[in-house]
Amino acid sequence: MSQSVFTTVARPRATALADAIEALAARFGNRLVTSQAVREQHAHTTTWIPPQPPDAVVMAQTTADIQDVVRICAPRGVPVIAFGTGTSLEGQVNAPAGGVCIDLRDMNRVLAVHSDDLDCVVEPGITRKMLNEHLRDQGLFFPIDPGADASLGGMAATRASGTNAVRYGTMRDSVLALKVVRGDGEIVTTGTRAKKSSAGYDLTHLFVGAEGTLGIIAEITLRLRGIPDTISAAACSFGSVEGACRATILAIQTGIPLARIELLNAAQVAACNAYSKLTLPETPLLLLEFHGSEVEVAEQTRMFGEIAAECGSSGFEWATRPEDRSRLWQARHDAYWAVKALRPGSQAIATDVCVPISRLADCVVETEDDMKASGLEGPIVGHVGDGNFHCSLLCDVSDPAEVTRAEAFIGRLVRRAQAMDGTCTGEHGIGQGKQEYLAGELGGAAIDAMRALKKALDPQNIFNPGKILPPT
Amino acid sequence: MSQSVFTTVARPRATALADAIEALAARFGNRLVTSQAVREQHAHTTTWIPPQPPDAVVMAQTTADIQDVVRICAPRGVPVIAFGTGTSLEGQVNAPAGGVCIDLRDMNRVLAVHSDDLDCVVEPGITRKMLNEHLRDQGLFFPIDPGADASLGGMAATRASGTNAVRYGTMRDSVLALKVVRGDGEIVTTGTRAKKSSAGYDLTHLFVGAEGTLGIIAEITLRLRGIPDTISAAACSFGSVEGACRATILAIQTGIPLARIELLNAAQVAACNAYSKLTLPETPLLLLEFHGSEVEVAEQTRMFGEIAAECGSSGFEWATRPEDRSRLWQARHDAYWAVKALRPGSQAIATDVCVPISRLADCVVETEDDMKASGLEGPIVGHVGDGNFHCSLLCDVSDPAEVTRAEAFIGRLVRRAQAMDGTCTGEHGIGQGKQEYLAGELGGAAIDAMRALKKALDPQNIFNPGKILPPT
Numbered sequence: 001m002s003q004s005v006f007t008t009v010a011r012p013r014a015t016a017l018a019d020a021i022e023a024l025a026a027r028f029g030n031r032l033v034t035s036q037a038v039r040e041q042h043a044h045t046t047t048w049i050p051p052q053p054p055d056a057v058v059m060a061q062t063t064a065d066i067q068d069v070v071r072i073c074a075p076r077g078v079p080v081i082a083f084g085t086g087t088s089l090e091g092q093v094n095a096p097a098g099g100v101c102i103d104l105r106d107m108n109r110v111l112a113v114h115s116d117d118l119d120c121v122v123e124p125g126i127t128r129k130m131l132n133e134h135l136r137d138q139g140l141f142f143p144i145d146p147g148a149d150a151s152l153g154g155m156a157a158t159r160a161s162g163t164n165a166v167r168y169g170t171m172r173d174s175v176l177a178l179k180v181v182r183g184d185g186e187i188v189t190t191g192t193r194a195k196k197s198s199a200g201y202d203l204t205h206l207f208v209g210a211e212g213t214l215g216i217i218a219e220i221t222l223r224l225r226g227i228p229d230t231i232s233a234a235a236c237s238f239g240s241v242e243g244a245c246r247a248t249i250l251a252i253q254t255g256i257p258l259a260r261i262e263l264l265n266a267a268q269v270a271a272c273n274a275y276s277k278l279t280l281p282e283t284p285l286l287l288l289e290f291h292g293s294e295v296e297v298a299e300q301t302r303m304f305g306e307i308a309a310e311c312g313s314s315g316f317e318w319a320t321r322p323e324d325r326s327r328l329w330q331a332r333h334d335a336y337w338a339v340k341a342l343r344p345g346s347q348a349i350a351t352d353v354c355v356p357i358s359r360l361a362d363c364v365v366e367t368e369d370d371m372k373a374s375g376l377e378g379p380i381v382g383h384v385g386d387g388n389f390h391c392s393l394l395c396d397v398s399d400p401a402e403v404t405r406a407e408a409f410i411g412r413l414v415r416r417a418q419a420m421d422g423t424c425t426g427e428h429g430i431g432q433g434k435q436e437y438l439a440g441e442l443g444g445a446a447i448d449a450m451r452a453l454k455k456a457l458d459p460q461n462i463f464n465p466g467k468i469l470p471p472t
Numbered sequence: 473m474s475q476s477v478f479t480t481v482a483r484p485r486a487t488a489l490a491d492a493i494e495a496l497a498a499r500f501g502n503r504l505v506t507s508q509a510v511r512e513q514h515a516h517t518t519t520w521i522p523p524q525p526p527d528a529v530v531m532a533q534t535t536a537d538i539q540d541v542v543r544i545c546a547p548r549g550v551p552v553i554a555f556g557t558g559t560s561l562e563g564q565v566n567a568p569a570g571g572v573c574i575d576l577r578d579m580n581r582v583l584a585v586h587s588d589d590l591d592c593v594v595e596p597g598i599t600r601k602m603l604n605e606h607l608r609d610q611g612l613f614f615p616i617d618p619g620a621d622a623s624l625g626g627m628a629a630t631r632a633s634g635t636n637a638v639r640y641g642t643m644r645d646s647v648l649a650l651k652v653v654r655g656d657g658e659i660v661t662t663g664t665r666a667k668k669s670s671a672g673y674d675l676t677h678l679f680v681g682a683e684g685t686l687g688i689i690a691e692i693t694l695r696l697r698g699i700p701d702t703i704s705a706a707a708c709s710f711g712s713v714e715g716a717c718r719a720t721i722l723a724i725q726t727g728i729p730l731a732r733i734e735l736l737n738a739a740q741v742a743a744c745n746a747y748s749k750l751t752l753p754e755t756p757l758l759l760l761e762f763h764g765s766e767v768e769v770a771e772q773t774r775m776f777g778e779i780a781a782e783c784g785s786s787g788f789e790w791a792t793r794p795e796d797r798s799r800l801w802q803a804r805h806d807a808y809w810a811v812k813a814l815r816p817g818s819q820a821i822a823t824d825v826c827v828p829i830s831r832l833a834d835c836v837v838e839t840e841d842d843m844k845a846s847g848l849e850g851p852i853v854g855h856v857g858d859g860n861f862h863c864s865l866l867c868d869v870s871d872p873a874e875v876t877r878a879e880a881f882i883g884r885l886v887r888r889a890q891a892m893d894g895t896c897t898g899e900h901g902i903g904q905g906k907q908e909y910l911a912g913e914l915g916g917a918a919i920d921a922m923r924a925l926k927k928a929l930d931p932q933n934i935f936n937p938g939k940i941l942p943p944t
Contacts, residue, residue: 456928
């Protein structure tokens, strides 16, 4: 792992860099920032990967700003890295070759909402909470919720998802079209507002998940949903991870349109009890949410109740009152902080894998056993409807031995998931942290194809170099 | 339109072609066919586009067969064209540069069904009806239904969808992973069986919709669904197209999980009445289908009934009995034949566009007016939940003046849809017939990007040349 991260990506020539920064200063004035503090802020990685700050940061306000940064940097061979909120988890915003970070936080406008079409057009810097705030009055919402209040540009770039992907899909399913700034500063339009299209190669979904390595996303057209009439939540304890997974499989086979179904393993429930002052039984737990009309939600809960009982659920707590619902889901949202609180001062290294749901119980249980055997601590939460789960590994990142142990554990976790026909990352992306696992998952021919695509669309390797593709 | 179709794509050198055919004959024996009748069968285009037969056809039985065809043809510069059932509608299987057609009908095995994971792995030549036949006993189904009994490989290649995309999505949403034979005969694996992944560039969705121009699909992993407990159908007449579209918009905003919602305009209803011996009122009609538990379906129909009444529906006929449901949907499925029967001997040229649903009524009504003004006849059916509709233009393809009039009409239809922020094709693809419209929809930078991708993955232009990208 370290290898790929620390592999040197060639820095631009010093004179070219100085020249670019001079040109950027002339164009952007005090919106070009080169102070160490600001540069470091833009390299925080929320992970074990060491920060690698850019040489400068430009606070972009318009698409033309992005175009001008690219037009100044690209001919000089200076890397360009897009930055939303810095909540990515695999080193996506690091600048291993230096270069210029484009901070998009001021590009946070909603450009249009089309309520009849259930879509909107936004700038990349808007966060999902800001967007939902904006939409609420119109009875609409944007469903993708990765936990962090991430920017939509960043969520598109990492193909993010989260707790209600089981019903509403991931960013892949939510992005209808993009405007992307390419290497010569021109704009590539990838689609229209039509809900579906067979018109040529799917550029939209090539840029979604490309982690800013093929161009900079300047505008996003997103699918929206109507706010459901009724929302109800439930917490449902099981004697085993297998029971919880079996209930999930049956519910999905039956076609219950679960809005969220989250697994917390016993260790995570204990951490949440301590942190959020709850009294949940410290056994595997499913947290559920149902959306629909009153009748539909009642029917969904009835059907799930039967399945849960069949699968040995030991307790079933319903919460239709908003405050009870919030209490439960707040605990889930605070799961990461609950883990960190277990060992104050430690970092919690978040990693994720995703497997076919039939293998999820095996994968979680083997991972729990591995953790115990390795002397590591790291509760598990899972978007169980998708077979996707997270380990939050407690780790003293200043202790190289502990980091090495954590890295080895992550390697085993990834290979376990891949051996079960799964993927090394369900929603965090490759960034720097997962590069070495890509070939093991898809094989050399897929890596060749990805390299060919990168070269086709970014021949100078200007956009976010050193990410996704392992060094040759 | 004709321009792009008739543009000459360079044929391989005659000696290279002869050499390739000799090598194929040695490898495939009587599974290599060069008779004119068989070559012509593999160029039928089900459209106005003149057939362009390949030089030879290979009946493939295994992935190794596909690999060998590519390994023989590619180094000699001989084009390779994949063939499923030949039901594509924009000339996708034509061979404008000649070359070798790989007929995949014998590669129709189901390699695996994972019922807990709701997925299966199939060969590309299996048709959707064969697949559903295979799945039925396990309580599973594959929901994408483009009307024709197309092959799954062809459906993936054209990013097909159809009547129940409004609920279950398109091929884009249904393909989890592919194995694709690339230009040197090696296999690219694009994904795993995990329901979601953020691992690198989205190769799967680059090959889905690429119309066989980037490689040959040899294996497909598909998402499946559980067969719903209860299915009910309804027919619902409206005084106007606007009323029918308004009802659709409200139903979707409300979150009713419509399984199908099809619009037939008055002309199409009349054609269906005549052909299928029905007595439906000859005004705009919505045909609906609801899937779920008994309680859910009852709730959905109740909710839709209220909305339809609000939107001025004049009559509402429910059909929960399978035979009544079949009768209604059979009429919808026979819509194309009903149109052809209006003028025996004519061809019905099927074309499709897709617009944001808020513009659908405008687009349909303007198209009806245009048709009347042009002296053309062509009933309209629409997958109205997606804003996607089809015109089946009656046309005597042996009359150049009528073909020219039809082409001009299609051009206006496409530009109308594009002006409404829509796309020139929702589900038929670009093939040969829609090439000239692509730049008008997405702009030159998108075309540049597509050309770069084609060159990156098929540098010799071996795979289905002359499709998707307009001639330079």
